[in-house]
Amino acid sequence: MTVLLIHGGLWEAMDAAAFWGTTGIQAGLTSYGVEVLAPDRPQCASGWDVEVEALGEQLAKRAGPVRIVGASNGCTVAVLLALKFPAVVDRLLLAWPATGDDAAANERARAGLVNRGCPPDAAERLLTGRILRGVTDQELAALARIRVAVLPSVPENPSHQRKTVDALLQSIRGSRELAGCPEPPTPAFRNSPQYLDQLVRTIVEFVN
Helix, strand or coil: CEEEEECCCCCCCCCHHHHHHCCCHHHHHHHCCCEEECCCCCCCCCCHHHHHHHHHHHHHCCCCCEEEEEECCHHHHHHHHHHHCCCCEEEEEEECCCCCCCHHHHHHHHHHHHHCCCCHHHHHHHHCECCCECCCHHHHHHHHHCEEEEECECCCECCECHHHHHHHHHHCCCCEECCCECCCCCHHHHCCHHHHHHHHHHHHHHHC
16 A cells, blocks of 8 residues: 655745654554655745645656645645545545644744745745645545545644644535544654554555
């Protein structure tokens, strides 16, 4: 079984190694016999289409099936890839989805983007959306053709709010919630080995 891991972050010094590698998640999945694809997202993309084009290379030459795990803001890329490659992607896990329908969260995100050098117009494009940034309600509804699960941040925080999980479960027919945990690579995740074991088992059970 092949799993495409899409890490979190948005115009930050975050990559796949820091998110999935040093946290032990990639090795944990591999130990269960899962083939893992863990590419780096473009760190300074001007729009979600740039990210989809870059990561789509991981899927373009595959006959499938590939299961996608999106993390935080990577959930946006995961959804758009699942819609672009319907013949390849048959399962989608949205883990710690970044809250996109909260004015305060978006204002903090906008300030952070601009402070990191993102042009204001690009920041607006990246933050536009409803439940998830860069994704319409119609696009979420179209995911009903595949198996979708949502994994919440536990405990919730201003950037990963419980209401986002509830809205996704309501918007995507047939979706279900999986056991949550703190998002990697936060200290709350790193300092509690039980979360790594729980998360790896949860992903393996879903993708299989």
